[in-house]
Amino acid sequence: MPRVVRRERLVPNIHLLEVEAPEIARKCRPGQFVIVMPDARGERIPLTIADWDRERGTVTSVFMAVGTTTRKLALLAAGDTVPIFAGPLGRPSEIGPVGTVLCAGGCFGIAAIHPLARAFKEAGNRVLALVDVKADYLLYWRDRLEAVADELVVSSRDGLYGGTDYVPGRVRDILAREKIDRIVAVGCTYFMSSVAEASRPAGVRTMVSLNPIMVDGTGMCGACRVTVDGRTRFACVDGPDFDGHLVDWAELYARRKSYFEDEVRSLCAWEEERFP
Amino acid sequence: MSEQDKAPSALAAQVRAEFEKDWRKELRRALPVLQRMKIPRRPMPQRPPGERNKDFAEVNQGLSAEEAVLEARRCLDCAKPGCVGGCPVGIDIPSFIKLVEKGDFAAAAARIRESNSLPAVCGRVCPQETQCEEKCLLKKASGVAVGIGNLERFVSDQERAAGGAVAPPLPPPTGRKVAVVGAGPAGLTVAGELARAGHSVTVFEALHEAGGVLVYGIPEFRLPKGILVAEVAYLERLGVEFRMNFVVGLTATIDDLRDEGYEAFFIGSGAGLPNFMKIPGENLVGVYSANEYLTRVNLMRAYDFPRYDTPVFPGRRAAVIGGGNVAMDSVRTAKRLGAERALIIYRRSRAEMPARVEEVHHAEEEGIEFHFLTAPTRYIGDANGRLKAMECLRMELGEPDASGRRRPVPVAGSEFTTEVDLVVVAIGQSPNPLIPQTTPGLGVGKWGTIDVDWATMATSIPSVYAGGDIARGGATVILAMGDARTAAAAMDLRLKQGAG
């Protein structure tokens, strides 16, 4: 079974998980994800590949502890094993020389945009990184992003980085300031839809990494159905990246909330069992 | 193409040779045909419908040893048996049945294993009534076939209870590496055959349990998972290696595996892509594909939520769209998960339903409601995007279509709306495109199936073979296994001749 090499809390509620997975490390490209299951009775959940080390054969994801599965993952330690760590799944992001690229990340997406920013930079683009946090103490990987991006912009609601507005305002500022040829946004649904709405008037192509509920991640079940440009697509095999201006966000919000009551029940049951 | 289409004479000769053996002659003399024909078919013991429709334990309980021997006596041990020709893998049916009559269950099990590596599965899910039993001469004579499937199940259950199949002595390792893609019935069969021929076999499976549809699709109440676990353990005893959570095409492509030293490939990746009707409201919360619904319940054990973490909607009024085995499994699952009403919505009439008769019958006993000549036209949601009702249209049967079945045509103005909170769409699957997309040069047909030469199951790429649902596009377990045996024979020959 795949072995955990490192599990570390980056900032409150956000953790890094590095797992030994030589085949995935060899093959993965920016924008792809893995399916992980924390234990034998667990659920299969997708996590974006945030980094990899082809020599050591490891793959890193960064996740936010929100429900049963991610809390189970947050309790893992180096040396533990997970029964499932499958990938790399999904289509890699389209990377190419497009000019100036704005990579926007929120919560776990701050890590997820790191390989994208790096790849766009390597492809010869000017790269701006925009990260959104609720407060300064939730900011992580700043140094890593600064190392690959030409410029890093932080939007934080505590005013420590100038202004307290949410990410759309920052996107509009940047678009007013210079010509952006491509935006990529990774984060929660609200974050991605906000970025897409902010860039819609300017018509800048905005790719978002959609996060519907998944089961197999290989195109077998259709749980991950999203509507893009009026067509039903399976995010795990047709995506996860889609044009954010064409996504039916209302449907995605509704589908992500499918199991809200069950998730609470699951968490309560697990907490009772784990912390009696 | 099946075994006996290829070598009808070899199989017939073998069956004939067994027929001539002295002990067979004696058994035939001991009980005359007319007396045999007087024994009524032994019924399969079943749990009462009102009890079994509330849990996931197996419905059929299996014949007792006495009953099995009695059923075996019904077989006339025909000189020219019809049954063998009806079995896609060419089991020597009279031989194994007569071994049951003799009471030598272990030998019966070994006899079946010569041609069928998943007997406990086939004995349960094969559409026997349209295969071996359809061709049984006793059926022609008296109207009621020998219970071949039930006996096959009995024999293999005995074998498992006695500790499982004993691995045969293996030939010296050939040192040739074979990669099998997919651990469904096709892949498992190829793996077993080639391991027994001395090759080094690795099975690559995308999911975390082996069995394909047998583990993620067909529910526990029809096929307990323990059976697959035992079959996989047997293959491991034969030396087969399993690499789970390995998605061929993404984790590594066929070409990558070739670079790693694999010389021959079998693609048994199945028809796992769910079809939808593309009608309004299909993405509402509460509308599932059968694959998702059954995977959550079977593979992920959602019936035991929250002990297991994966949830599934219970559904108070559940409607399943379709009329095949997949639809029957889904609707019976919905009933078991507590649906007050569980409906089958099928656009043709009862006569055209592709599901096995036994499954339809079981479903009816369990309180499933059947609505024939009805098709959904749209799903209606509430303000939160959750399914609350479905609009349907009545149909009538028109002229026969390409499949020979009468085509359903809508009755104008017959729309009606009914309240539902769970819909499972079970209108078929297409081949998963992942392997064709990532394997340059692989010939693919119009419906996404991999093109094969049916005599060998070879694809357009040398040393790459395919079979089962990926080549047929949604068929049966036993046809997948028949393909697998054909492929394994061709692959073995090729490997032994030295080519990859």
Ligand SMILES: Cc1cc2nc3c(=O)[nH]c(=O)nc-3n(C[C@H](O)[C@H](O)[C@H](O)COP(=O)(O)OP(=O)(O)OC[C@H]3O[C@@H](n4cnc5c(N)ncnc54)[C@H](O)[C@@H]3O)c2cc1C
């Ligand atoms: C392609 C993709 C990549 C993702 N990458 C990351 C990442 O890198 N880091 C990260 O923190 N999160 C990521 N997510 C989201 C992550 O999968 C969910 O947060 C996780 O499943 C929550 O599981 P839980 O049991 O902890 O929480 P739950 O209590 O089960 O659910 C919390 C929320 O997560 C969503 N969710 C629940 N189950 C699933 C599931 N099986 N699949 C997808 N979403 C689900 C629900 O919409 C719910 O709102 C990604 C999602 C997708 C589809």
Ligand SMILES: Cc1cc2nc3c(=O)[nH]c(=O)nc-3n(C[C@H](O)[C@H](O)[C@H](O)COP(=O)(O)OP(=O)(O)OC[C@H]3O[C@@H](n4cnc5c(N)ncnc54)[C@H](O)[C@@H]3O)c2cc1C
């Ligand atoms: C609900 C249901 C009920 C059924 N009932 C019956 C019945 O009663 N009787 C009957 O005879 N038939 C029945 N069938 C049909 C039967 O199950 C199939 O015909 C049979 O399983 C096909 O076998 P296969 O080996 O070709 O494919 P599958 O069983 O589909 O197995 C394919 C395997 O390959 C894996 N895979 C796919 N892609 C990859 C990849 N890229 N890399 C690695 N692994 C991969 C899949 O995860 C899967 O495990 C039923 C089907 C369903 C869905």
Ligand code: SF4
């Ligand atoms: S494998 Fe199927 S067709 Fe062959 S004898 Fe058994 S039940 Fe009949």
Ligand code: SF4
């Ligand atoms: S055809 Fe029927 S009666 Fe004859 S040998 Fe086969 S099973 Fe027995």
Ligand code: FES
């Ligand atoms: S997660 Fe099952 S098809 Fe995408």
